[in-house]
Amino acid sequence: MSAAPAPLPAAPSLYACEVAHVRVQPVRHAIRHRTYLWLVDLDDLPRLPRVLRPIARFDVRDHFGGHAPTIRAGLDAFLSDRGVTNADGRILMLAHARVFGHVFNPLTLYWCHDRTGRLVCVVAEVHNTYGGRHCYLLRPDEHGDADVAKEFYVSPFFGVEGSYRMRLPVPGDRLELTVQLRSDDGSRPLTATVRGRRRPARAGSLLRAALRHPWSTLGVSLGIRWHGIRLYLKGLPVHPRPVPPTREGML
Template identity: 30%
Template sequence: MKERSALYVGRVRHHRFRPRPHALSYRVFWTLLDLDEIDEIDGLAGELRLFSRNRFNLYSFRDADYGDRSGKPLRPQVEAMLAEAGIAHDGGPIRLLTMPRILGYAFNPLSTYFCYRRDGSLCATVYEVHNTFGEVHSYVAPAVLDGGVLRQEAGKVFHVSPFMGLDMRYAFTVTPPDARVSIAIDAQDGEGRMIAAVLSGERVALSDTALLRLLVTHPLLTLKVTAAIHWHALRLLAKRIRWRPHPAAPARGFTLGSAAAPHAKGPLQP
């Protein structure tokens, strides 16, 4: 199997601090897909029997699940976004961390593009957020690594949960994919810290054997993600957390974030 693409097996944790505490933790896995590898004629789908591109299989990747959802190649879409954001990218690798379709079904609350220069240095990240209302929005931020850790900020403009408003700011603390990957997100409003979430995983070679093993250890993962979102929504309603109306989606497809100064790590951060 080619080395640029891989699996990451780990856990997602989420903690809400106000107005009443609420927490969750689930075992999950992601694929890290190099967009050049999946675009090659003899790419990933040609090397794996259990993984296909744009057709049904046990595991699959569908271009139309991402970007503008037109099904057009993703690399030009990401490069156009970076150029519009004023972030220089010289054609280096772009790798997407996301959950695959499993038996034809997928829902990804967060998919992350790691955009590299040709010399291997990271120049930007694109956080593609999907909500359960069928909408998508991206946060684009330049990358400045500090001791192997990436810190970025962005104002919240996209409706994700009916239990949180838009008057918030995100802080990202990221360890880019290597032997492990982690993405920690803190969100604060005018009263302070509201939520903290972190996904983290260990690298596993992408192979049919590994995919079969994950089918046993993480059965119907993507369906469980959607079920968990609705289950926890019911629990938040039971806790009488305020339900907020759904605002209009941003007219622009992405929001530009910024590199952030080092800050103290929260309890859920790696």
């Protein structure tokens, strides 16, 4: 007899986070910044007072190509195209919301459950700073670990070769995510982590987070570009973007 599924976390929730990227070759370079993320139920998105909507908006155009009527519909179409038919329960999305009309989500995660509450799969939606996006369908084990071949150009300092090992347990009181790039030669040149603690998604919590991290998503995209300049000045070789572009997973 299989174990009963664990209770799903409360949503919506806010996570005060530290995001870290550690590159160990060919040069060592570390990035750390603080931000906050939303965990939301795609069938019950937050209903915010009008005065707070400019600092927290979830827009369908930011996910899965932006052509579906809802984010859930875009996800369902992606899953259907890949033969996943039993993710018909609760879907939890971890992402930045739009803040004053701007959003940039390097990684959006969707934990997809069946009607009994069991986890069916995880979808990792990746955006790069060139306007591209790609989705990975993951089947994590009981520890939340999943391996997937790299298929999408993200950084100019890495090609599209290699694979990812992702640890993506369903968030609870704590958020603990790891994405590790693994090269074909067995090396592990880059590890990214997200560590955070859950806060209730109340008006006061949101205002405090927004005051601590104003223009949070703009800061993410500007920070990526700034560290790219630093890496270039350190002499890292640039890998040109694939032509034609790598196939995007949701289009």
